[in-house]
Amino acid sequence: MLIKFLAAAAASVFTTFAAAQSFPTKPLRFIVPYPPGGPLDTVARTLADKMKDGLGQPVIVENKPGAGGNIGADMVAKSPPDGYTMVMGAVATHAINPTLFPKMPYDAVKDFAPVSLVANVPNVLVMNPEAARNLGITSVNDLVAYAKANPGKLNYASGGNGSAGHLAGEMFKMMAKVSMLHIPYAGAAPAQLGLLTGQTDLMFDNLASASQNIRSGKLKPLAVTTASRAAALPDLPTMAEAGGGKGLNGFDINTWFGVLVPANTPEAVVTRLNSEIHNALRAPDVRERLTRLGAEPTPTTPGQFATLIQSDLKKYAAIVKASGAKVD
Template sequence: MKSLLTTLTLALSCVAGTFAAPLAAAQDYPAKPIRFIVPYPPGGPLDAVARILADKMKDGLGQPIIVENKPGAGGNIGADAAARSAPDGYTIVMGAVATHAINPTLFPKLPYDPVKDFAPVSLVASVPNVLVLNADTAAKLGVKSLKDLIVYARANPGKLNYASGGNGSAGHLAGELFKMMAKVSIVHIPYNGAAPAQTGLLAGQTDLMFDNLASASQNIRAGKLKALAVTTTARAAALPELPTMAQAGADYGLGGFDINTWFGVLAPAKTPAPIVARLNGEIGKALRAPDVKEKIARLGAEPSPTTPEQFAALIQNDLKKYAAVVKASGAKVD
């Protein structure tokens, strides 16, 4: 009996130790600066939002958050670096719809698993894409609405083209989804990046584009681009007069159209739940701050804090959605 009691005591001690270690780590967290990996180059909306968030969160956490850009391979290099880091809360990454929903199907070999290798912390923001035409092209073709564009495209298969930042980009997949749902034939013209694609559109080299709203809004307001609709299920706060693709194209097969660019914070898998909860709370607090909301709105993005569980569900849902779109488009990256 004494031996049995000793064994049970030791077992209970081990169990208690298992729960006590993460709890103690969370109570002391953070005790040093946090590395915040951005898997894209400096200057884009994702990078800008990450820096705004890092600057605000340092107050609540009491430690600096150091943004580290690790671009390459469509975001895969930075995401993989985060996945391989110690699960102690001192490395986080700003994942995106590309790294965690599109690339798993687009790339034949991914160095990380978008679900198993990460602990979702919170969605941070979403940036609507917007369907825009070169203003002169729109005037010449008499296209004033999404309905006009679909009617023209159906009557003139293959005559229109659309630009994107490259095969598998959000703009490319939005174009392919549009073609599939509206039953139109439009030629895809891939560029080496979204900025060159927009330059080509403004120069009249291409007819239309599904562009990032943050990048397109200035040219829309200047009259250089004709905006027809946003690609999200809700209208964009930055341009509330624009209908959604689903609203404007409901009679043409676009009732369920929904594509946006989102990004959110993830930690390596097995990061203790109390640390994930602490980070989630600080992210939510930062995103609700009026100055942060204003700065993010200027970028054409919309703060979108969630629980870790809600963010995990979004990733799972979008993995399925974009797998179907990528396969239908035939896009792949070797």
């Protein structure tokens, strides 16, 4: 009986290994859980176009937006664990939403096998130039000083309750001990338009979205929200550098994108996909395209990506709970 069991187990391992060795034998689906046209979608399409060369099969990008990214992510979580269906997950789908939504259709850790982080996109604190000029604000320290002297008079825009921009604003309020009014919009684009037209005073925007308006002078940047400076704006300080004396040491919020597949996907298949992602991100044309978007290529091992997800789940759970943000 034991011999039969061992023989069956060995056969199963051999079959899995053989399948992984021949992988892939058909086109792959790459699910983007957001609408077309945004930075995540652009990064996914750039990556898919390059990965097809190494894989020898087309990588077909499909947009499946809805519920803050949960619909597309859940589709992948419930797909066969064979490596043929991937998702471009994000800090929202795998670190913020599990606390923000009262009910989740998937478990961000148990239902996925992380493959590799793909890119980090810094967020940037920007102000409406006219508002900054009228209020005499030229730095983060000026902003904190004004907010302390005028509690509740400043407002900040975001793409919606629980968005990265909203949570960055709440983190700023907690760390700097200031009061500001949050004005949520139905998406990042309307929020930025509100800032550009003077409806709001400031915003923690995605650098990929804000960079063009920063360069043209339509937005005034004060700091990036990451622990390190952004390659796209190397002269712009971090929040910790700009406001270290105002309680902002350790301020670190960014938007990241990464590839995941369903849990229980064979390790050899995950390893193959990881290798192809690394190869694609090393290509000069891919790195140039991502850099133009303000995205910094950040390939990792599956284990490193898994550690990031678990760490950020804890970090954002604390921020979401403190902010009181909810999505019904």
